[in-house]
Amino acid sequence: MRINQSIYQNHVKNYKTEMVIFKEGDHGEEMYVIIEGEVEIRKRTSSASTKTLIVFHKGDIFGEMALVEKKPRSASAVTTKPSRLLVMNEPLLEYMIEKNPDFARKMIRILSERVRKANSMIQSIMSxxxxxxxxxxxxxxxxxxxxxxxxxxxxxxxxxxxxxxxxxxxxxxxxxxxxxxxxxxxxxxxxxxxxxxxxxxxxxxxx
Missing domain, CATH: 1.10.10.10 (Winged helix-like DNA-binding domain superfamily/Winged helix DNA-binding domain)
Structure with missing residues (x-):
């Protein structure tokens, strides 16, 4: 996925290990691309404990559902090692989709796969x-x-x-x-x- 250098410089953030990127329930205005590092998505199971839902690595995209749906974050994101992330707000997302066909195709694949997995999980839970x-x-x-x-x-x-x-x-x-x-x-x-x-x-x- 090609990223324009000026975009890279203006929208990249560095995170230390165990830094909270966003919390469950937060209003989501940004999504993230992992340039380097590792991020866990954690869900609260009680007031004192959480469960890791998935671990993302270099090249992965996360946090897009809250941005697309305009709903609160359904889980928290926490770094598990020093990480560098491309932080994308809605205008930047629209720009990337328009200017970068590779990125647009990847977003379509990711959203389709996440919807499929969510439907499968719902069916399992309802059983x-x-x-x-x-x-x-x-x-x-x-x-x-x-x-x-x-x-x-x-x-x-x-x-x-x-x-x-x-x-x-x-x-x-x-x-x-x-x-x-x-x-x-x-x-x-x-x-x-x-x-x-x-x-x-x-x-x-x-x-």
């Missing part, structure tokens, strides 16, 4: 069947992080348990209990590595 929630979460995780084999997708159990607690809001004990049900009824199987990995079999017709 009253915890087993379905765990299984759908497992399939989603396997599609992104699993190892593809002829027999199916291999998933490290410990890694999935941690992911499930962060993304599904279910305790490790509940996830393990539901996974045991799937192992007993044949929905899941242990891989050749034993009880460290599970195998999600390939569905008929999808080999």
């Amino acid at each position: 009253t069947n915890q087993q379905s929630q765990v299984l759908n979460g497992l399939k989603s995780y396997a599609g992104e992080y699993g190892t593809s084999t002829f027999k199916g997708l291999r998933v490290n159990i410990a890694s999935f348990l941690k992911w499930a607690q962060d993304h599904l809001g279910i305790t490790e004990k509940e996830v393990q209990s539901n996974m045991q049900v799937f192992l007993k009824n044949g929905t899941l199987k242990y891989s050749a590595k034993g009880n460290e990995e599970i195998l999600i079999p390939v569905e008929p017709g999808k080999r």
Whole structure:
């Protein structure tokens, strides 16, 4: 993504580690492009704790939804290492979309993907069947992080348990209990590595 040098100089800010870029509930008037560094998006789960939703790295864009929708920030953004960010307000965003086709295409892809993921998450949250929630979460995780084999997708159990607690809001004990049900009824199987990995079999017709 090409950035005009004058724009770069006038709109770039440097942040130290653990600096708050914006807080959940803030009015959003800017979005950000990471030039260097790393940023976590954190959501309040109680008055004393937060949950990390996603980690952004060099080249990633974040904070655009509040700017586009004119709504308060839905989560907080905090640097996890020294970072340099391009800070874009609405006039600059419009200028970049008009003058930089690469940037415009990237924005369209990002917005489309975020809407798709949001819809998927809403469907998962609305599910009253915890087993379905765990299984759908497992399939989603396997599609992104699993190892593809002829027999199916291999998933490290410990890694999935941690992911499930962060993304599904279910305790490790509940996830393990539901996974045991799937192992007993044949929905899941242990891989050749034993009880460290599970195998999600390939569905008929999808080999």
